[in-house]
Amino acid sequence: MATTTSSLPTEIPLTHPAVAITAARAPYSIINRATEAPGPGEALVHVEWTSSTPLDLHQADGGLLITNPPQVAGSTFGGTILALGPADDDSSTAAAHREPLKVGDKVFGMAWREDRERGFQTFITTPTYLMSRLPEGMTMQEGVTVSTNLVTVLHCLPRDLGVELPWPVTSDANVEGDKGDKEKWILVWGAASSVGQYGLQVLKHWGYRNVIAVASKRHHEELLTLGAKVCFDYGEKGVTESIRDYVLAAASSSGDEQPAIPLILDCIGSLEGTLRPLTKLAEKGTKVAVMLPVITKHASEDEAPEYAMDATEVLKGEWKDGVEVRGVRTHHYPQNEFMKNHCQPDIVPALLEQGVIKPNKQRIVEGATLLERATNALRILRAGAQSGEKLVWRIDEKSAEELFPGVLVLKADPTTAETII
Numbered sequence: 001m002a003t004t005t006s007s008l009p010t011e012i013p014l015t016h017p018a019v020a021i022t023a024a025r026a027p028y029s030i031i032n033r034a035t036e037a038p039g040p041g042e043a044l045v046h047v048e049w050t051s052s053t054p055l056d057l058h059q060a061d062g063g064l065l066i067t068n069p070p071q072v073a074g075s076t077f078g079g080t081i082l083a084l085g086p087a088d089d090d091s092s093t094a095a096a097h098r099e100p101l102k103v104g105d106k107v108f109g110m111a112w113r114e115d116r117e118r119g120f121q122t123f124i125t126t127p128t129y130l131m132s133r134l135p136e137g138m139t140m141q142e143g144v145t146v147s148t149n150l151v152t153v154l155h156c157l158p159r160d161l162g163v164e165l166p167w168p169v170t171s172d173a174n175v176e177g178d179k180g181d182k183e184k185w186i187l188v189w190g191a192a193s194s195v196g197q198y199g200l201q202v203l204k205h206w207g208y209r210n211v212i213a214v215a216s217k218r219h220h221e222e223l224l225t226l227g228a229k230v231c232f233d234y235g236e237k238g239v240t241e242s243i244r245d246y247v248l249a250a251a252s253s254s255g256d257e258q259p260a261i262p263l264i265l266d267c268i269g270s271l272e273g274t275l276r277p278l279t280k281l282a283e284k285g286t287k288v289a290v291m292l293p294v295i296t297k298h299a300s301e302d303e304a305p306e307y308a309m310d311a312t313e314v315l316k317g318e319w320k321d322g323v324e325v326r327g328v329r330t331h332h333y334p335q336n337e338f339m340k341n342h343c344q345p346d347i348v349p350a351l352l353e354q355g356v357i358k359p360n361k362q363r364i365v366e367g368a369t370l371l372e373r374a375t376n377a378l379r380i381l382r383a384g385a386q387s388g389e390k391l392v393w394r395i396d397e398k399s400a401e402e403l404f405p406g407v408l409v410l411k412a413d414p415t416t417a418e419t420i421i
């Protein structure tokens, strides 16, 4: 845990409510947590909105990554900076080119490692490299749909599939040039999911043209606008044969050693729903990146879900020889120093500002209390009832402006401002 070196502004409550997991399949509880002052390179954020992700279900019902309950839930946040810790050397060097964050800034992000930074609580204390400034004209509800899965595709496309995403994007990135790679067939299975939608948009921006999307028919029109060249419905019988026939008919070259579909992004990681059909499409030389965990049994009201964390171990013997299966682990992304310093602070907001990335559609989850909203969102995830949309809900019903006007005055008066990174 980071050392706290600054104190909390006096208006900020010393403790605050947080939604916590106490045991797998136990209902969410509210715990009271100490509000922590930001240490070097950190910010204290008043959380106003969050989004629920399937990881919340994997944790609440499956106990995935729950190491020391009660554990604060959530991995996304949107809110207002109320205090900043002193600059640390790393973050100030990496941030030298951008306008510094300040008290009062609206930010959003993905943070998952410790209780103090997880999103389902009214205050978080987290490093600034895990946050993005909210672009002008964008709502917080839109912002909280973005980070987890845009970061996921920016991390896994290069790392697990070898798809190059140079940053900053040069003007020729999506025209002529390295045509060979840009024309490879890339199959995005589960394209209507949040991961899939950001995957299509990222591939489009970096000039990958031959992207096949697999999703329910009702999403096809939208997915074509996001970057798919063609869409298939996974509910249709014989979908894998249809995809294969399409690619073979459309491929310009034949008879070489290349697999018909060299790259596959499995945005869902369901044993029966995605991996088994993909064993029919992947062949020698195909790389398959699978969102972990592999869901071997889906959650339900009556039964606990089951997961596998090694994608290479499931369906062993059913993949053709020479298929490379990799499990995606976005939580490792800060191990890449460039991604740590630039992904959330620079790349995510720039892609939104440039209009390259359209946030997921939002479904607002209502409830009278923090606990009720968290529980209602979890029920929707358990029922698998989110389709082409992100569940978003309020953490604190009041904004920082309503609650802490005195703290935010600092923003307008630089002579009284506390340490600013």
Ligand SMILES: NC(=O)c1ccc[n+]([C@@H]2O[C@H](COP(=O)([O-])OP(=O)(O)OC[C@H]3O[C@@H](n4cnc5c(N)ncnc54)[C@H](OP(=O)(O)O)[C@@H]3O)[C@@H](O)[C@H]2O)c1
Binding pocket: 053, 054, 055, 058, 148, 149, 152, 189, 190, 191, 192, 193, 194, 195, 196, 214, 215, 216, 217, 219, 234, 267, 268, 269, 270, 273, 274, 291, 292, 293, 328, 329, 330, 331, 386, 387, 388, 389
């Ligand atoms: N390990 C990692 O780094 C990492 C990172 C991000 C996400 N994930 C995991 O990836 C999974 C997806 O996350 P998400 O946030 O993108 O989920 P999501 O948006 O909540 O996914 C919902 C969508 O899944 C689609 N779907 C369900 N079963 C399908 C199937 N058999 N074939 C095709 N589409 C199917 C549905 O599509 P239709 O509407 O078309 O029916 C629905 O729109 C989750 O399990 C999550 O935990 C892992």
